[in-house]
Amino acid sequence: MGAARLEQQIAFLLEADKLKAILRRTPLVDNSRQENSAEHSWHLALAAVTLIEYAPEGTDLLHALRLVTIHDLVEIDAGDTFAYDTAQHESKEERELAAAERIFGMLPPDAGTQLRGWWNEFEAMQTPSARFANALDRLQPLLLNMESGGGSWRSHRVARSQVLHRMHPIQLWMPGVWPFVLDTIDRACAAGLIVEQ
Numbered sequence: 001m002g003a004a005r006l007e008q009q010i011a012f013l014l015e016a017d018k019l020k021a022i023l024r025r026t027p028l029v030d031n032s033r034q035e036n037s038a039e040h041s042w043h044l045a046l047a048a049v050t051l052i053e054y055a056p057e058g059t060d061l062l063h064a065l066r067l068v069t070i071h072d073l074v075e076i077d078a079g080d081t082f083a084y085d086t087a088q089h090e091s092k093e094e095r096e097l098a099a100a101e102r103i104f105g106m107l108p109p110d111a112g113t114q115l116r117g118w119w120n121e122f123e124a125m126q127t128p129s130a131r132f133a134n135a136l137d138r139l140q141p142l143l144l145n146m147e148s149g150g151g152s153w154r155s156h157r158v159a160r161s162q163v164l165h166r167m168h169p170i171q172l173w174m175p176g177v178w179p180f181v182l183d184t185i186d187r188a189c190a191a192g193l194i195v196e197q
Contacts, residue, residue, distance in 0.1 A: 005108045012106045018076045025082045025152040026141045035144065037072045037080055044068035047136045054176045058128035067133040070115055071122045074099035083141070083166055084158050131173040138167050139177065146184050150193035159197035160189055 022037040035043075048055075048064045055064070072080075077099035081092045104116040121130045142163070145151035153163065163185055171178045188194040 008106060008108050009111070012103075015076065015103060015106060016073060019073060022072075022075045022080055024080045024141075025156070026144045027148045027151045029144055029147040031148040031151070037075045040140065041069055041072055043140050044071075044133070044136050047140055048132065051136065051139075051174070051177070054174045055132040056128040056173045059132045060129050063129040064133050064136075066118050067122045067130055068136065070118055071133065071137065073103055074119065076103060082152070082156070084152075084156055084162050125169070128173075131169065135170045135172075135174045135177075138169050139174070139181070142167065142181065142184060146188055146193070150188070150191075153188065153194050154192075157195050159195040160185060161197055163188075163194055 017038075019038040019041070020036050023034045024037060024040055026035050026040075027033065028035055045065050045068050048061060048068055052059070052061050052064075055061075074096040078092070078095035081088045081095075100116055100119055104112040104119065106112070107115065121127060122133055125131055125134050141152070145153045152158070167181050167185070170181050185194065189196045
């Protein structure tokens with residue numbers, strides 16, 4: 001454990017602080033401002049601890065926490081891609097891969113490879129922990145949008161079909177939460193927060 005290794009780790013941590021400046025489209029529950037990506041990651045970590053009983057069989061909580069903690073670090077370079085912006089999604093993979101290369105490349109090779117592997121795992125959604133993490137990543141904005149009076153749904157005229165498509169990982173991997181999600185979407189439609197399509 002040399003000084004050069006520690007310097008790389010500290011540089012990475014300081015770089016990661018930039019995630020606090022990346023604004024998402026989702027507002028805070030009190031609608032006072034937009035949430036930033038670091039707050040989103042923290043909220044997912046808390047959701048993982050709180051909702052672990054709904055996780056797919058085989059989920060490792062500590063590993064799910066790792067995944068939600070690092071999953072949006074690429075947004076430091078790539079920015080937040082709004083879930084319902086189809087045009088921006090066309091370049092998302094390319095932007096995020098370049099960001100992952102640079103950001104995880106700041107770490108010593110063994111640590112960078114490990115964190116990059118976790119990021120890849122989150123994106124691939126093939127393991128129980130990654131599926132849980134991804135389902136939480138869909139659930140959290142649903143909660144904030146609903147509680148803030150429509151949030152990004154309302155401001156971007158998001159349709160019911162779009163929200164249902166976006167929430168599909170919850171149906172697959174957290175079926176115990178799915179009735180709540182459907183009820184939330186129904187209430188949002190009835191309140192005019194989501195376009196009924």
